[in-house]
Amino acid sequence: MTVTKLNQILAVEKGVKASTQRAVSDAYHTVQKAPLLSGLSRTYQPIDDEGEQLPPESTRVQVKTEQVIADVAAALTRLFDVTATKDWTNAVAKADVVVDGRTLIPGVPVTYLLFLEKQLVDLHTFVSKLPTLDSAETWTFDDNAETWRTEPVKTTRTKKVPRNHVLAEATDKHPAQVQVFTEDIVVGYWTKTTFSGALPARRVNELLARVQKLQDAVKYAREEANAATVEDQEVGDAVFRYLFA
Structure with missing residues (x-):
């Protein structure tokens, strides 16, 4: 028995979506072409034996709507099943976010890990743009003013x-x-005396290092969650047997 992982389903999902979209689009345009749905059979018989003999004419029906429906249902069934398998697995696929050997967030669903990844990208940008103290000055922290100050x-x-x-x-x-x-x-x-609400460069670098470390931990957790074994879901057949029976 072949074991399928969630990351394998994610890898094929995009291709299945694209091929299904093409199949449905092609089917839609095909059934709009009336000549492909039309056929005829015509024979000619003169009034008497002396009359002109003409060959029979026929046009074969090239597209049968029921077959188009069946083809669309087959393509969509595959998409429905792949997406269901992904979403069912996403509901149970979890991993711990571990930083420096300490579990920061236990049992995080893979969908939330994706959310965290996007948020941490924005946080990294925010921290990297924090103002820093002028390195040409010597600064000490003033506890009373709760700001940095020069001599x-x-x-x-x-x-x-x-x-x-x-x-x-x-x-x-x-x-x-x-x-x-x-x-x-x-x-x-x-x-x-000059005062500043900016931060020492070392503080900003420390914060950036923390964000980057958490980014790495979240990516590792996502990879671990995506390695979860999937249980194939087959929901498409029931849907389209009801719709197009």
């Missing part, structure tokens, strides 16, 4: 103050010659 940086604030430079002292005949210029004078100090 305070002190800078000066200056103010331009006008100054006079005497080029020539005043005399009895000439006023003093004075040049006005400005001078930057320190008037205060700025102390700047």
